[in-house]
Amino acid sequence: MSIQIKDVNKNFGDFVALENVSLDIPTGQLTALLGPSGGGKSTLLRIIAGLESADSGTVSIEGVEATHLPPQKRNVGFVFQHYAAFKHMTVAKNVAYGLEIRKRSKAETAKRVAELLELVHLSQFSHRLPSQLSGGQRQRMALARALAVEPTVLLLDEPFGALDAKVRKELRDWLRRLHDEVHVTTVFVTHDQEEALEVADEIVVINEGRIEQIGSPDELYDEPANDFVMSFLGPVTRLEDTLIRPHDIDVLTAEPGDARTVAGEVVRTLRVGFETRLTVRPVATVGGAHDGEVAAPGEEGDVTVVLTRSHARELDLEPGSRVWLSPNRGATTMPSAAPRTPQPAPAL
Numbered sequence: 342m343s344i345q346i347k348d349v350n351k352n353f354g355d356f357v358a359l360e361n362v363s364l365d366i367p368t369g370q371l372t373a374l375l376g377p378s379g380g381g382k383s384t385l386l387r388i389i390a391g392l393e394s395a396d397s398g399t400v401s402i403e404g405v406e407a408t409h410l411p412p413q414k415r416n417v418g419f420v421f422q423h424y425a426a427f428k429h430m431t432v433a434k435n436v437a438y439g440l441e442i443r444k445r446s447k448a449e450t451a452k453r454v455a456e457l458l459e460l461v462h463l464s465q466f467s468h469r470l471p472s473q474l475s476g477g478q479r480q481r482m483a484l485a486r487a488l489a490v491e492p493t494v495l496l497l498d499e500p501f502g503a504l505d506a507k508v509r510k511e512l513r514d515w516l517r518r519l520h521d522e523v524h525v526t527t528v529f530v531t532h533d534q535e536e537a538l539e540v541a542d543e544i545v546v547i548n549e550g551r552i553e554q555i556g557s558p559d560e561l562y563d564e565p566a567n568d569f570v571m572s573f574l575g576p577v578t579r580l581e582d583t584l585i586r587p588h589d590i591d592v593l594t595a596e597p598g599d600a601r602t603v604a605g606e607v608v609r610t611l612r613v614g615f616e617t618r619l620t621v622r623p624v625a626t627v628g629g630a631h632d633g634e635v636a637a638p639g640e641e642g643d644v645t646v647v648l649t650r651s652h653a654r655e656l657d658l659e660p661g662s663r664v665w666l667s668p669n670r671g672a673t674t675m676p677s678a679a680p681r682t683p684q685p686a687p688a689l
């Protein structure tokens with residue numbers, strides 16, 4: 342194991358930022374700490390880095406007890422969202438900095454800097470100042486600088502958080518490829534579930550100071566431990582008392598013999614790019630309403646269904662169409678007795 346965190350607790354005054362957090366991170370792995378804002382991800386990362394100390398519990402890095410070691414003795418590289426580069430130094434000088442203060446020879450430093458700039462695709466910018474780089478290029482420079490001193494562990498706190506969506510996406514692919522080349526144990530903090538699912542070998546979901554689940558992206562997606570994890574990983578809707586993903590619902594336009602389907606009426610259709618989103622209002626078949634009457638007031642129980650555009654066209658659906666809904670084969674579902682689960686993920 343590269344990083345072992347055991348029973349870590351951290352309070353800020355009365356506020357519990359981390360509660361009994363234990364976590365093992367294997368060597369060479371790319372791990373995402375994922376969760377909503379304020380959940381404690383950065384605090385945990387800062388405790389691993391030694392920038393913050395735990396109230397209780399221990400941290401060890403590559404088998405070395407590190408709980409009380411200062412950051413500079415932990416051999417960790419750190420990159421923040423807003424990277425503080427030396428503004429008056431060129432890109433090459435910024436990357437060389439850590440090597441120079443460690444008194445590496447000029448030749449060795451020059452060789453290493455050239456290799457690193459190549460790795461982060463900035464060779465042609467080595468003589469520029471940081472202010473002459475784009476945001477994405479600056480973050481790549483920050484990564485080169487953190488990697489220069491060959492850290493055992495690389496810690497990234499929302500490294501692409503300040504960049505626009507397109508650049509973020511490019512850098513995420515790039516980070517994955519970079520990691521496949523260098524294999525340094527990396528822990529990165531993100532609140533973006535897509536980023537975590539796409540890049541990480543393993544995801545640690547953190548919420549309100551506690552670990553909700555640890556697993557590979559597929560494990561988390563296919564077998565979420567609870568409704569929080571399920572709804573944090575992407576949009577969910579409720580089909581009667583079942584929590585389900587909107588694209589995991591089958592839509593029939595003729596009444597099936599199967600009593601387990603939910604009858605409803607399409608109240609809205611919305612086309613967004615390649616998909617069509619339906620809002621379906623279940624019809625009341627028992628209770629006060631007449632059989633088949635649309636339940637009132639309704640919105641509470643509305644079900645969101647996502648179909649591909651061509652499938653929706655085939656079904657020829659429009660507001661007022663009668664449909665029958667059921668979970669499709671292999672759908673991930675869980676009981677949901679509670680009122681609506683909050684959806685921190687982007688809304689449909």
Ligand SMILES: Nc1ncnc2c1ncn2[C@@H]1O[C@H](COP(=O)(O)OP(=O)(O)OP(=O)(O)O)[C@@H](O)[C@H]1O
Pocket residue numbers: 353356358376377378379380381382383384385530532
């Ligand atoms: N130095 C501090 N003093 C007081 N409270 C703090 C301090 N640092 C963090 N907190 C609080 O601890 C909680 C967890 O913060 P943390 O930064 O770890 O969350 P996070 O999951 O990384 O969220 P974000 O994505 O917004 O950074 C927050 O409520 C925050 O306000």
